[in-house]
């Protein structure tokens with residue numbers, strides 16, 4: 037469904053990714069793990085078009101998409117839930133959600149149905165729909181950020197460290213929510229530093245180090261934490 041092939045990308049002349057290849061099958065939940073500054077966010081941004089691809093390609097349903105603008109990639113079903121739980125703090129929860137459907141703002145019935153869908157999935161957001169997003173807890177902000185992406189009706193959702201800086205109980209809630217999205221039929225690429233959480237829910241993992249895939253493996257085939265840790269060591273190298 038989503039394939040990243042020999043991706044080389046970076047900022048200006050600085051290359052950050054040195055030939056990253058990933059495969060996310062339809063309906064799959066694939067995790068991309070790695071230490072700080074190893075190129076995880078750059079990979080996701082390259083997929084949605086926020087970072088230019090210098091070499092290699094991004095293929096969605098057999099269509100090369102790295103040559104088309106971000107809005108068109110979004111229309112084809114790609115959506116990124118960015119790192120940092122970014123929300124429009126001065127806008128209400130509901131206004132934030134509606135921003136996710138801005139490109140199809142005339143489709144009132146469809147938007148109302150999707151909003152209801154998000155509220156059913158994240159009940160806390162319904163309770164807090166009139167509240168300014170800046171007042172939300174970290175977990176609620178993450179749910180809002182995911183909900184806003186869902187309003188774009190994606191088929192492939194890219195999540196950038198959704199569990200970061202959240203209490204363990206909330207991380208569990210987020211993990212449940214991600215599994216719920218998978219049950220809905222979404223294809224998921226999850227960037228995480230929480231290895232335990234990723235191993236709990238993903239079916240396949242990649243570890244990126246210094247802009248290269250250092251390790252990949254199917255989950256459930258007895259991955260040892262120690263084995264994984266080995267690929268984190270030296271994670272800051274470039």
Ligand SMILES: Nc1ncnc2c1ncn2[C@@H]1O[C@H](COP(=O)(O)OP(=O)(O)OP(=O)(O)O)[C@@H](O)[C@H]1O
Pocket residue numbers: 047052070071072073074075076077078079119229
């Ligand atoms: N906008 C930018 N301009 C220049 N360099 C950048 C920019 N964004 C990221 N970088 C650099 O690219 C490298 C990879 O960054 P990236 O954000 O992809 O890492 P990451 O794996 O997502 O890390 P983290 O877990 O800390 O979010 C880092 O060295 C970072 O400093």
Ligand SMILES: [Mg+2]
Pocket residue numbers: 076077078119196
């Ligand atoms: Mg990042």
